Amino acid sequence: MSMDTDILIAGAGPTGLVLAIDLARRGIPHRVVERSERGFPGSRGTGIQPRTLELFDDLGVIDAIMAGSGPVPTVQTWEGAERSEKWNLTESADASPAIPYPAARMLPQWRTVEILYARLEELGGRVDFSTELTGFTQDPDGVTGTLRHADGTEETVRAKWLVAADGGRSEVRQALGIPFTGEQVDSRPVLIADVLLEGPDRARIDGGHWHMWQKEESGFVALRPLEQVETVQVIAGFADDGKDIDLDTEATPEALGRLVAERTRLDLTISEVRWASAYRARMAMAERFRSGRVFLAGDAAHVHSPAGGQGLNTSVQDAYNLGWKLEAVLRRGAPDGLIDSYDTERTRIAADVLGLSTHIHQADVGNGGGRWRRGKETHQLTLGYREGPLTRELRRDVPEDALRAGDRAPDAPCQDASGAPVRLFDVFRGPHFTLLDLTGQAGDEPSAPELPDWVRTFRPQDPEGHAKAAYGSGLFLVRPDGYVGLATDDVRDVEAYVGLVAGAA
Ligand SMILES: Cc1cc2nc3c(=O)[nH]c(=O)nc-3n(C[C@H](O)[C@H](O)[C@H](O)COP(=O)(O)OP(=O)(O)OC[C@H]3O[C@@H](n4cnc5c(N)ncnc54)[C@H](O)[C@@H]3O)c2cc1C
Known part of the structure; x- marks a missing residue:
């Protein structure tokens, strides 16, 4: 067929x-x-x-x-109709040339x-x-x-x-x-909805904050104006009484508006529910x-x-x-x-x-x-495949805390052969493998062997040492999904690795 x-x-x-x-x-x-x-x-x-x-x-x-x-909003907790504390929910990565996107986005x-x-x-x-x-x-x-x-x-x-x-x-x-x-993970049902929120207190639910009422006896409620759209996300927790949330009756504008008004003690109404769902965390x-x-x-x-x-x-x-x-x-x-x-x-x-x-x-x-x-x-920046079947760390005496084969391939600002500024992520971008050559001095002949066209060799000029700081020394074969597949000092290992991922020895 x-x-x-x-x-x-x-x-x-x-x-x-x-x-x-x-x-x-x-x-x-x-x-x-x-x-x-x-x-x-x-x-x-x-x-x-x-x-x-x-x-x-x-x-x-x-x-x-x-x-x-937008950035992850600051949490604004409330006690009834009064604002209480503000705190950051998430931690950003330390600013570094290796991590171009240090913080989550919403x-x-x-x-x-x-x-x-x-x-x-x-x-x-x-x-x-x-x-x-x-x-x-x-x-x-x-x-x-x-x-x-x-x-x-x-x-x-x-x-x-x-x-x-x-x-x-x-x-x-x-x-x-x-x-x-x-x-x-949690037997208590949760309702989540995207709504149009209105009423005299609407302006108090400002963007840039995740508004939370955590201590309500009937369950928590959270209101979050969504990024660049008119809708507000409502998340409401319920006690576990063994019953599922009935979206037909509980996710109507009236029922959800009542719940929000009761739990927030603010003068808020809901004019439209654009989407609603219910779950128990598992x-x-x-x-x-x-x-x-x-x-x-x-x-x-x-x-x-x-x-x-x-x-x-x-x-x-x-x-x-x-x-x-x-x-x-x-x-x-x-x-x-x-x-x-x-x-x-x-x-x-x-x-x-x-x-x-x-x-x-x-x-x-x-x-x-x-x-x-x-x-x-x-x-998810520290996740990797060190123990994976495609990982070959063949260098000797790699320091304990150094990057190893299997790790995420970090970014680094450096220069190409002509001296033009380039980031490693620019070099990696696309469906190819990249052989990152950090073995020698600038100007040396590339030490890579003849490689298929789906492997691109890049020998950066690294005047500020960012690439070396992120990778150390050696030849690094970076997979198309941005992980170091092979790290070696011996160019012959590159051909063998190409065989591993392409079938030809
Ligand atoms: C309340 C809540 C909050 C969440 N918050 C986060 C968060 O902040 N960050 C995060 O990373 N994740 C979050 N998640 C999880 C996230 O929503 C899911 O992990 C994500 O949607 C998974 O994407 P998916 O493409 O695998 O599956 P889905 O998004 O479920 O897509 C599957 C698609 O397959 C279609 N489909 C199903 N069967 C068939 C079929 N037989 N034929 C053709 N099409 C079919 C469906 O219609 C659907 O469009 C959250 C989930 C929930 C419930």
Whole structure:
């Protein structure tokens, strides 16, 4: 049976879109199908971590993301109708040439999705909305998916690989029978909504603050004017009485307005509810992220407590890890082991991040009405693949606290061969590998061997020593997803590593 496309992606949330953008810029045929009529309408995952900003920089959407987003607002706590304390929820990274985006940004998820979709279209890609993947079978050569369109018609599509980016309730994961194990992190239900807030006290709910009433007996409420739009995000907690929140009755403008007025004691009303959802915080992770020719990515593979803003961020990093590996297998005959490393690398990261978000959630609960804290560990800048199957640290006597193979490849301002200023992130930007040569003196002949065109060699001039300070000495092969795959002093190791990720020795 002939192939209709190389990659079928189910779901056009942040995960599916990031993968589609990465594949589009690589010129890999793919098809994205999305069950809903248009993109996701809610604010939901608003916290974009520094590591995700780096990914967005690489994919060419950073200007739109920075322009549309705002800093993490200061928390303003209230006691009834009076302001109480102000505190910072998050910690920024120390300003350094190695970290161009030291602080998280806030942007409603529907805007992030819109920006990603616009980028996909700019690259010539698109999403088939109102198109649901209703079933699939797989064989050694590919996957056959059944699609149902809005008018009820069905279509069969044949692809080499299927990526399930179909969210926490992933039907693909269920069909594969992959166990999704975890626990409820908090049994108390939470309602989240985007609303138009009005009334005489509306002006007191100013932007730049996350307004919180933490000590209400009936449950907390938080109001946050969203970045550059007219809507305000309402988050309201409820006692656990065993019942689920009924959105039809509790997320109406009247009911939600009453709740906000009662808990804030401010003269506030709600004229419109644009989007509402309810959840109980839980964490769960798929036992494996790959089954034959099918991959699970994003929420389909792991769901988090929203505390600490890790879900969307971990999800898009799954896609970023997978895109270049799919190209290597499709175009360069890379071995199955390369594509299998997606599972090994990302299950480890997901397990760590799930531990972190659960810990933050429990600390918030334990802290009751006190100050919540999100430290630098939420930035995802220190996550990496040191123990991963694609990591080769071959230098001797590397100091304990130095960068090692497997770590995130840091940025550094330096100069190119002509002396023009350039940042390493400018050099890394794009779908290629970069061989960063920090072995010798400026002006020496490059020590790199003949390399394929998907590996670019860069020997920076480093008058201020920022590159050396960040990396140390040696040859560093930087993966397209911004991690150091190989660190060595011996140029012959580079050829061997190229063989590892491309299949040819
Ligand atoms: C209250 C709340 C707050 C949050 N805050 C944060 C935060 O601050 N930071 C953060 O990082 N994360 C946060 N998250 C998590 C974040 O929203 C998710 O991790 C993120 O949406 C995952 O993206 P995804 O693309 O994997 O899945 P989704 O966004 O769920 O997208 C899946 C898509 O697949 C489509 N689909 C499903 N089945 C099919 C099918 N069979 N065929 C075709 N299409 C299908 C769906 O319609 C959907 O559009 C929060 C979550 C909640 C609930």
